[in-house]
Amino acid sequence: MKSVDAVPTGATIYPIGAQAVVHALLAAANAAGFAPSILDSQPWRWRLTGNTLALYLDRDRIVDDVDVDGRLAIISCGAALHHARIALAAEGWRLKMNRRPDPADPDRLASLRLEERSLAGPANTPLMSSIRLRRTDRSPVTGARIAAAQLKAVTAAVRAEETSLHVLYPDEVLDLARVASGGRPAWSGSGDRAIGAGPAGLADDRGATFALLYGHTDEPEDWLRAGEALSAGWLTATAAGVSVLPLSAAVEVVATRQAVQIMIGCVGYPYLLLRLGRATMPPSGPRRAPAAQVIDRR
Numbered sequence: 001m002k003s004v005d006a007v008p009t010g011a012t013i014y015p016i017g018a019q020a021v022v023h024a025l026l027a028a029a030n031a032a033g034f035a036p037s038i039l040d041s042q043p044w045r046w047r048l049t050g051n052t053l054a055l056y057l058d059r060d061r062i063v064d065d066v067d068v069d070g071r072l073a074i075i076s077c078g079a080a081l082h083h084a085r086i087a088l089a090a091e092g093w094r095l096k097m098n099r100r101p102d103p104a105d106p107d108r109l110a111s112l113r114l115e116e117r118s119l120a121g122p123a124n125t126p127l128m129s130s131i132r133l134r135r136t137d138r139s140p141v142t143g144a145r146i147a148a149a150q151l152k153a154v155t156a157a158v159r160a161e162e163t164s165l166h167v168l169y170p171d172e173v174l175d176l177a178r179v180a181s182g183g184r185p186a187w188s189g190s191g192d193r194a195i196g197a198g199p200a201g202l203a204d205d206r207g208a209t210f211a212l213l214y215g216h217t218d219e220p221e222d223w224l225r226a227g228e229a230l231s232a233g234w235l236t237a238t239a240a241g242v243s244v245l246p247l248s249a250a251v252e253v254v255a256t257r258q259a260v261q262i263m264i265g266c267v268g269y270p271y272l273l274l275r276l277g278r279a280t281m282p283p284s285g286p287r288r289a290p291a292a293q294v295i296d297r298r
């Protein structure tokens with residue numbers, strides 16, 4: 001079996017064969033298939049070359065009418081990327097990640113290159129378990145608010161992915177609902193409208209905590225990181241018994257997004273609004289594997 005070069009000295013490692021590498025990368029791409037995505041569009045493709053798995057935006061899957069600049073699709077790709085990273089870490093793999101866009105190939109969003117597999121053992125296993133348990137919870141949030149410790153855990157997970165979470169005060173929630181609903185009775189995003197789930201009306205959400213994912217710049221690379229942060233926060237929330245519902249209505253349209261930005265005192269650029277609550281639905285057990293992921297092999 002062909003071995004992979006460039007394993008640093010000093011680490012206890014498994015002998016790495018090309019087949020083990022391919023197996024790990026395919027498993028990572030499959031784990032990514034469980035990631036949340038706008039309207040369940042799964043707008044990503046993977047390309048496997050040697051020991052590198054590259055993530056591509058699949059432009060054909062962008063939901064044009066709600067996502068003109070592709071930001072929600074790229075956030076979704078970021079969530080898939082984070083899922084893949086967690087799956088690899090859970091198997092003890094260390095990797096080099098490159099998020100720098102290639103001007104010649106702008107749809108190539110990131111790549112993961114496997115470096116070594118350590119006997120130090122798997123990492124992030126609770127988040128790995130959350131991958132199969134996580135789901136969008138659109139049921140009303142009526143009970144007590146989430147505990148400070150739960151919110152702290154989610155915030156820390158988001159921050160570790162270089163994105164921030166601004167927890168809204170009750171007044172800001174009302175202002176935001178007005179801005180985001182644009183005259184509609186509730187601030188349901190494109191997702192629930194099209195999927196047909198009930199809108200997240202304020203009256204139904206007395207126990208909810210609303211928070212904005214935001215950052216200091218507003219470029220595709222930031223949206224990718226926002227997606228990684230969304231995944232990190234959401235998987236942490238799942239492990240902590242917190243339900244998450246993303247609400248894209250607040251950020252879908254430029255004018256609304258700018259109004260939200262001004263409303264939060266221009267602390268940064270808003271990427272996505274999240275509704276957090278105490279999870280009431282017990283996780284209904286591991287879900288079925290998603291449809292086979294689109295993976296090109298070179």
Ligand SMILES: Cc1cc2nc3c(=O)[nH]c(=O)nc-3n(C[C@H](O)[C@H](O)[C@H](O)COP(=O)(O)O)c2cc1C
Pocket residue numbers: 034035036037038039040072073075076079134135136137138188189190191192193195197245246247248249272
């Ligand atoms: C960027 C992004 C925006 C989303 N916006 C909404 C939304 O506005 N309303 C909603 O009900 N769900 C929204 N969702 C959740 C998706 O609809 C959901 O992830 C998808 O249908 C797959 O279901 P699952 O999360 O249960 O696996 C969003 C997800 C992402 C990643």
